[in-house]
Amino acid sequence: MKHFCLQTFGNKAIKQPKYGNLDRVFSRTSKFAAIALATVILTASTMTIVADSANARDINDEFLKPKTSLFSVYQSWKHKSDAAHKSETDPKVTPVSAPASSKTSKAVKVRQKSLSADITDEEILEQNKKDANDPLEPLNRLVFGFNEVLDFIIFTPVSKTYRTIVPTPVRHGVSNVIANAKMPVTLANDILQGEPERAKTTFIRFLINTTAGFGGFVDAAEAGGLPKHTEDFGQTLAVWGVGSGPYVVLPILGPSSPRHIVGRIADTAATPTTWIMGDLSLFEQSTPTIAELVSTHESLLDDITNLRETSPDFYASVRDVYRQSRKSQIANGNVSIDDEPLPEIPDE
Amino acid sequence: MLKRFPTRRTFTLVSLIALGSLGSPQSLLAATPAENFVVQVGNAIMAAARARSVGKFRSVLQSKGAISTIAIFSLGPYRKKLPASRKREYYGLVAGHISKVFAKHASKLAGQSISIISSRSRGKSVIIKSKVKYPSGKQSNVTWRLVKRGGSYKIFDVNVQGIWLANTQKTDFTSVLKRNNGDINALFAYLKK
Numbered sequence: 001m002k003h004f005c006l007q008t009f010g011n012k013a014i015k016q017p018k019y020g021n022l023d024r025v026f027s028r029t030s031k032f033a034a035i036a037l038a039t040v041i042l043t044a045s046t047m048t049i050v051a052d053s054a055n056a057r058d059i060n061d062e063f064l065k066p067k068t069s070l071f072s073v074y075q076s077w078k079h080k081s082d083a084a085h086k087s088e089t090d091p092k093v094t095p096v097s098a099p100a101s102s103k104t105s106k107a108v109k110v111r112q113k114s115l116s117a118d119i120t121d122e123e124i125l126e127q128n129k130k131d132a133n134d135p136l137e138p139l140n141r142l143v144f145g146f147n148e149v150l151d152f153i154i155f156t157p158v159s160k161t162y163r164t165i166v167p168t169p170v171r172h173g174v175s176n177v178i179a180n181a182k183m184p185v186t187l188a189n190d191i192l193q194g195e196p197e198r199a200k201t202t203f204i205r206f207l208i209n210t211t212a213g214f215g216g217f218v219d220a221a222e223a224g225g226l227p228k229h230t231e232d233f234g235q236t237l238a239v240w241g242v243g244s245g246p247y248v249v250l251p252i253l254g255p256s257s258p259r260h261i262v263g264r265i266a267d268t269a270a271t272p273t274t275w276i277m278g279d280l281s282l283f284e285q286s287t288p289t290i291a292e293l294v295s296t297h298e299s300l301l302d303d304i305t306n307l308r309e310t311s312p313d314f315y316a317s318v319r320d321v322y323r324q325s326r327k328s329q330i331a332n333g334n335v336s337i338d339d340e341p342l343p344e345i346p347d348e
Numbered sequence: 349m350l351k352r353f354p355t356r357r358t359f360t361l362v363s364l365i366a367l368g369s370l371g372s373p374q375s376l377l378a379a380t381p382a383e384n385f386v387v388q389v390g391n392a393i394m395a396a397a398r399a400r401s402v403g404k405f406r407s408v409l410q411s412k413g414a415i416s417t418i419a420i421f422s423l424g425p426y427r428k429k430l431p432a433s434r435k436r437e438y439y440g441l442v443a444g445h446i447s448k449v450f451a452k453h454a455s456k457l458a459g460q461s462i463s464i465i466s467s468r469s470r471g472k473s474v475i476i477k478s479k480v481k482y483p484s485g486k487q488s489n490v491t492w493r494l495v496k497r498g499g500s501y502k503i504f505d506v507n508v509q510g511i512w513l514a515n516t517q518k519t520d521f522t523s524v525l526k527r528n529n530g531d532i533n534a535l536f537a538y539l540k541k
Contacts, residue, residue, distance in 0.1 A: 119425055121530065127425040128526055302455075310449050312538055313523035320519040321511060328510020335477065335491040335507050343515065345472050345495055345504060346420045346427065 133246055134319065140249040144315050147254055151304075159298040173217040175295050179228060180209050180216025181288065185267050189231035193239045198332075201226050229332065233270075234263025238330045247319055252293075255322035382474045383464045385412075385501045386492050390462035390478065397450070397457035405447040414495050414502035415443050418514055421504075424522040429532045441539035446517070456508065458482070462490075472496075473504060 119127070134140060162171070183206040190199035205221040205228065213220040222228060237259050238244070245258035256264070268274055273288045297304075311317035328335070379387070389412045396404035409415060416435075419442040420427055430438060450457065459480035467476040474494045481487050491507040493514075505514040521535060528534035 119428060124425040124530065128522065131424070131522075306452055310452055312520050313527065316519050316523040317516065320516055324511045324515065325509070333489065333510065335475075335489070335510070343421065343512075343518075345417060 132316075132319070135246050136248060140247065141315055143249040143251055144318075146251060147249070148314075150252065155293070155297050156301070158294055159301050162294055162298050163301070171295070171298065174291065175299065176209070176213070176219050177216040178288070178292050178295055179230070180206065180213070181273055182230065182271065183209075183216075184272055185233075185270050186229070186231045188270055189233055189236045192233075192236045193231065198229060198231075201229070230329075232263050233266035234260040234326075235330050237263055244326075247323070255318060257326075260326070379464060380467060382476060382494055382501050383467050385494065386464065386476045386478060387462055388412075389492075389503060390459075390480070390490070393450070393457055394459045394462070394480070397454040397459075400451060400454045402447045402451045405450045406443055409443050409446055409450075412503055413443070413446075414497050414504045415439050415446075417495060417497070417502070417504055418442065418446070418517070421514055422518045422521045423525070424518050426522060426525045426530055426532070429525070429530050431532075434532070434536075438536070438539075441536065445539050449517075459488070465489075474501070 166174075183202055187199055187202045187206065190196075190202050205226050208221040208224065208226070209216045209219060212218075219228065234257075242259050244260070248256045248258065248261065250256050250261070253264075274285075277285045277288070307317055307321065308314050389408065392408045392412070393405070396408055416439050419439050420430075422442065423430060460483050461481045463479050463481075465477040465479055467474060469475075470493075472495060476492045476494065478490050478492065479487050480490050488509060492503060493505040493507075493512075494501045495504045496502070505512050507513070524535050524538045525531070
C-alpha cells in the first residue's frame with residue numbers, strides 16, 4: 001500500500017506531520033486564541049466606552065446595571081483617581097469618596113419630574129429618548145424592517161412547515177440536542193459568574209443527557225430533578241458589572257446590545273461545534289446556527305404572532321420585551337424583591 | 349441508677365424544637381391578607397383563562413385591579429395630556445384593553461394552582477412572589493405588585509416569565525402617543541379598536 005501511494009502521489013502525499021493531528025489542533029488553537037484576544041479587546045473597549053459615557057447614561061440603563069459590581073468598583077476608582085488628580089492641581093479640592101447616589105438622584109429627579117403635571121413637551125421628548133436608550137433608532141428600525149421581511153418570506157414559512165411535518169416529541173428532541181451542545185458554554189459561564197451550584201448542575205446534566213439522554217435528545221436530567229438553565233458570556237459581563245450599552249438590532253439575529261454582541265462572539269468561540277466543524281465548508285459550519293434559529297423561531301412563533309397582533313408599535317414592543325427578558329435572564333429568572341428599582345407608582 | 353424523667357419544661361422545649369424543624373417559621377404562620385388576596389386573584393385569573401373569556405377577565409380586573417393607577421402609569425410622561433373630564437372613559441377603555449390582551453395570552457395564564465413563595469413590602473407597594481403550576485406539570489414564577497386603594501389591596505402589576513406587564517403596556521401607549529405628537533385622541537382611537 002505504501003509503495004502504491006509513493007508511486008501515485010509521491011512522498012509528500014503520505015508524509016505524516018511530525019506530531020500527527022497536533023498540527024490541526026494548534027491551527028485551531030491559534031484561531032481560538034485570536035478570537036479570544038479580539039473578544040478581550042472588545043470587552044475592554046466596551047467597558048471603557050460605557051464607563052466614559054456613564055454620566056450621560058439614562059434611567060433605563062441604570063435599571064439594567066447591577067448595583068454592586070466590578071463596574072461600580074471601577075467607577076469608584078476612576079472617580080477617586082480623577083479627584084486625586086484634581087487635588088494635585090487644585091489645592092482647594094480634597095479627594096472624596098465616589099458619590100454613589102449622584103447619578104441615582106439625577107435619575108430619580110427626572111422620574112419625579114415625569115410624574116408631575118408641569119412637564120413640558122420638550123421634557124416629554126427628552127424623557128422618551130432616555131427611556132428608549134436607542135440612539136440608533138432610525139438605523140435599527142431599518143434593520144428591523146429587513147428582518148421582518150426575512151421573517152415573512154423565510155422564517156415563518158419554514159417554522160410553520162417544520163411544525164407541520166415534524167412531530168412535537170421530535171421537535172423537543174432537536175431543541176434538547178441544541179441545548180445540550182451549548183452546555184459547555186453554560187458551564188464556563190456558570191464558573192465565570194461564581195455560581196458553583198449551578199455549574200455542578202450543568203456538568204451533571206451534560207453527563208446524564210449526553211449518555212442516558214442519547215446525545216441530549218432526551219432531557220433525562222430534568223426528569224431526575226435537575227432543571228435546565230442557560231448562561232452566556234453577555235450575562236457574565238452583566239454580572240461583572242459591564243453596562244449593556246444602547247439598543248442594537250442585528251440583521252437576522254435581531255435585538256441585541258454591544259454587551260450582548262461581545263458575549264455572542266465569545267460564546268461562538270467557546271462552543272464545541274465551532275471547533276469540531278472548523279474544517280468544513282461555511283454552509284456546513286452554519287448548520288447548527290440555522291437549526292437553532294429554526295428551532296427557536298418555531299418555539300416562539302405563537303408569542304411573536306400574539307405580540308405583533310396586540311402591539312401598536314411592534315418595534316418598540318420587541319425592544320421592551322427583549323430588555324426585560326434579558327434582565328430576567330441575567331438575574332437567573334428571579335425578580336429581586338430587595339434590589340430591583342421598580343417604577344414609581346403614580347397617585348390617582 | 350435510674351434515668352431522670354424529662355421535666356415538663358424540657359418536654360416543652362423539645363416539642364418546640366421539633367415543631368421548628370418541621371418547616372420554616374413562615375410555613376407555620378398564617379398567610380398574610382396580601383398573600384390571601386393574591387391566591388384569590390390568581391385563581392380567578394386562571395379560571396378566566398381556562399374559560400378564555402374577555403368578560404371574566406374584565407370582571408376580575410375591575411374588582412381586583414388598580415385600574416386607574418395602571419391607566420395613569422401607562423401614559424408615562426404624557427399623563428398631563430389626559431383631561432380630567434375624560435379620565436373615567438379612559439379607565440374603562442384601559443380595563444377593556446387589558447382584558448383583551450389577557451384573553452389573547454390565555455394559554456399562558458391557564459394554570460392549575462398557585463402557591464405563595466414570599467412577600468415583602470416595598471415603598472408604597474407589596475411584592476409577592478408565587479409559583480403557578482400548569483396542567484402539563486410545568487411551573488412558572490409569577491410576581492405580583494400590589495397597592496392599597498380604598499383600604500384594600502389591588503393589583504398594580506404582574507411579572508410573568510420576567511416581563512412586567514404594566515411596563516409593556518406603558519411602552520405600547522407611549523409609542524402611540526409619540527407617533528401622534530402626544531395627541532390623546534389617537535390613544536383613545538387605538539383603545540377603541
